[in-house]
Amino acid sequence: MEPQDRDHSQTPPSDDAEERGSVVIPAALAKPVPLERRRKLANQPKPPVGIPQPMKIAILVAAGILVLSVVTTLALRSHSKSQAEARAKAAAQSIAQLAREADERAQADKRAADERQRVAQEQERLRFEQLREQQRQVDNAQKSAASEAARKEKAWAAYYHRPPGCTDAQTMECVNHYIRAKKTFEEKFTKGEL
Numbered sequence: 001m002e003p004q005d006r007d008h009s010q011t012p013p014s015d016d017a018e019e020r021g022s023v024v025i026p027a028a029l030a031k032p033v034p035l036e037r038r039r040k041l042a043n044q045p046k047p048p049v050g051i052p053q054p055m056k057i058a059i060l061v062a063a064g065i066l067v068l069s070v071v072t073t074l075a076l077r078s079h080s081k082s083q084a085e086a087r088a089k090a091a092a093q094s095i096a097q098l099a100r101e102a103d104e105r106a107q108a109d110k111r112a113a114d115e116r117q118r119v120a121q122e123q124e125r126l127r128f129e130q131l132r133e134q135q136r137q138v139d140n141a142q143k144s145a146a147s148e149a150a151r152k153e154k155a156w157a158a159y160y161h162r163p164p165g166c167t168d169a170q171t172m173e174c175v176n177h178y179i180r181a182k183k184t185f186e187e188k189f190t191k192g193e194l
Contacts, residue, residue, distance in 0.1 A: 152189060155185075155189060159185050160181050160182075160185065162174070163177055166178075
């Protein structure tokens with residue numbers, strides 16, 4: 001391989017053994033084991049493979065739990081009949097209590113609905129009466145205004161008489177006389193003198 005064709009991102013091999021793909025063994029481990037040492041090691045009894053201490057504890061705990069669950073199951077079976085009767089009685093009492101509470105709630109809701117309806121009817125009646133009173137006041141005000149206007153017109157007709165020279169002519173003197181008379185009339189009518 002030419003130097004220019006090499007991939008420069010890879011590190012070059014350090015020696016010939018690595019280039020050939022063989023495994024490099026450190027020199028301290030590469031020494032052969034003497035024969036008598038090998039025989040001695042072969043004749044030695046192999047240590048027994050035992051269960052580790054944490055595993056022993058876990059097995060004992062599991063066994064204890066198993067025994068406890070069996071004892072508990074037997075005890076529960078012996079008392080299950082009386083407990084079932086007690087549970088059935090408690091459930092019946094609970095159902096009866098729930099039925100009473102539901103009935104009381106329904107009655108309270110009905111009373112509240114009746115009260116809301118009564119209040120709404122009372123408010124509607126009061127509103128109707130207010131409208132009727134307002135209409136009566138408007139009618140009276142209109143009648144009063146109409147009668148007041150008619151009374152004022154009648155009082156004006158009785159109060160104002162044209163001067164003898166102003167019957168047909170619209171002169172400045174006649175208009176001024178009319179304005180002065182109207183002003184005097186308004187003051188007296190407002191004070192209630194007419």
